[in-house]
Amino acid sequence: MGQELPVTSYALLGLLTFGDELTGYELKQRADLTLRFYWTSPAMSQVYSELSRLTDRGLVAVVNPGERTTRYRITDEGHDRLREWMSGQQAGFPQLKHPVALKLLMGHVVDVETTIAMLEEYVDELARNRADLLTVRESLAGRDAPGEAFRNPALVADWGLAYYDAEERIAVETIARLREGR
DSSP, rough: OOOOOOOOHHHHHHHTSSSSOBBBHHHHHHHHHHHHGGGOOOHEEEEEEEHHHHTHHHHHEEESSTTSSEEEEOHHHHHHHHHHHHHHHHEEEEEEEOOOHHHHHHGSOOOOOHHHHHHHHHHHHHHHHHHHHHHHHHTTTTSOOTSSSTHHHHHHHHHHHHHHHHHHHHHHHHHHHHHHOO
């Protein structure tokens, strides 16, 4: 199978599997619209360095060489490599890096109202992000039935919405406990 690729390479390969040819800029936009809800969206420079790596390995092809704006598509070998990665590797358990939980852990060094305010800001941010994700989810409606190309992205969006709902419930319950002095 050759040298392993970083997860970001596989994420970008996956974003190229929806049947269209994209510029690096369009791929970055697609990553920002989708990956940011559950994975780190790569920087523009990282998108181009990964596209270079993927092109060098024959996993992505330039469809319009010599033109002003370069467009990329996933190759058959890229599809094969992505399938191997999907089939051959455990997803792994996510490592929770939660800045709100970290600040809550050390909440005893400030007054309780400061901690509550931090949690309330988090609840507001969750609502904004949930609204953004709901817009994405709604854009998938009608193309998300079993067998449709956007079935799995719709499932991920549903998972993300449930995650935001759970995070909001936890934060609101924690605020109530802080207010009660428990």
